[in-house]
Amino acid sequence: MKYRTKQLILSACSLALLGGTHFALADTASDTETLLNWAEKTYPQFFPSHQTTQSIDPWLFRHYPEANIYAGVNKHENNAYVMGGPWGNEPTLIDTLPNIINHIADTGGNGGIAACNTANVPAGLVFTQKDNVVNVTTNGRCIEIPSNTNFCETPKQPAETGISVLSASSVATTTWSGITLSIPFDPSTFSASNVKHCTIHAPAEQANLIVNTDICMDMTKQLENQLMPLIAQGLATVTPPITLTTQSTFQSQQVADCFATDATTIYNAVTQEMWIKGDGGFTKINN
Template identity: 55%
Template sequence: MKQHIKQLLLSACTFFLFCNTHSALADTASDTETLLNWAEKTYPTIFPSHQATQNIEPWLFRYYPEFGIYAGVNKNDNSVYVLGGPWGDNPTVIDTLASLINEINNSGGSGGIAACDTANVFAGVTYSQSGNVVTVTTNGHCVAAPDLINTNLCQVPQQTTASGISLLSSNTITASSIAGISTSIPGLPNPFQAIVDAAANVKHCTMNAPAETANLVVNSDLCLDITTAITGAIGSLPIDGIVITPPVNYFTKGTYTSQSVPDCFETDATTISDVLTGEVWINQGGGFVKVGS
């Protein structure tokens, strides 16, 4: 009996240590992504292009061929190193990963993704990237959102040169619910559930998209406080039988994917935008009408 109890305790301890080690490694990888994305966004003259993170033990790093610069984290000491370019041929320690992440957080830096324009993102939304997969999350918290449409939160940044790449993107909702809205009429469905899901599922085509967005996958796990947007809509269009109990929170999970197309105007997109010129078109009755024309 004692031997059996001893084995159970050893197994529990082993499981506990494994879980904590795995969690620490996951945090290191996530923090490394945040740091390197922030560096690319903040210092484009040093890190001029978005590069995928490579993993060669004990290093997590990115290589920037324009200047022959390596930047990354040594998982043995959790310190940040750079090599090449202005730092020469010897690895230079910048600081610990934890210290730099703390500085980024305190400065209001987002650790944004090079393929996503995060300049006007809601406070409380965080990003991470592994290869071509971007994860957007509110980390289980509900953050204030001014509208019902922007739920993938990975807008293509404005471009300065023509790429000739056209991408048709769509968002697939895998889970969705609204809290804070009920109906006083038995059997009456919540009309706003259909509205927000339909808005989130629209297809959009982007002209002159940057190459790094061509195979991008964006996974979102969000809780958005849409109280202001919902009360504003009801205020302008009263609906009998709808009861609002703030806060109104929209919980949504989904996957946003893109595919290359030869011509945006030959697709079934709901909207088209040219990220070089800033022009926007809306699909009306099967034809695209330029906004503002």
């Protein structure tokens, strides 16, 4: 059993060598989070619960007490290991961390976290979590602006959880690059501050959740043509790429009733119904 299980995982990981040239981020800590989150989703029989990553040099690892299994990365070697359960009492090498990260990306694997649905997030975003704090970053790189900029969507829930969560977001900093305007310009018009949203039947992981984002988006395609009239009048100078970097915080707290809050929108994570607040209260906008 031990040999066969090891061979199955080794075979799966070796497929990464046949994939494309996906660029694996050099941040070992972030890649380790991606690997361990993916392992929990892909092999729940070995990693049955979400655990916090621990650090004891040179290891970044998680312990799964239900199965008495350890999984982690040796930072000095940049290799991934497992120990316990079918792998016995000695660390068993699975593959290099870059190879596994490539495999996850090339096969459409989900290396996100339980609190956020990261299945459709654009390439270049890195999610890490410690306790109730999630960090989302592009690691100083700029990605093309996606159609959906909700980077921590609530996963659809299979059953009612009885948990209602009110979330509020605020933008701390907004920085534009590649564009200079000689007319008054308020960058806050491009950022939504103090927006509140409430989720009915949210997953337990979203209660008291804090999401910090440090995102750079390339908006050249979206803005360059629109700015042409201003450029022609000498009111704007563009030096591509045009980028927008924002740092924001998204905080959640459990509430008794979403409809009794000052939320702007309400979402039911089981039925996927949504309401929006108007002058006369909340109005359902879908079935």
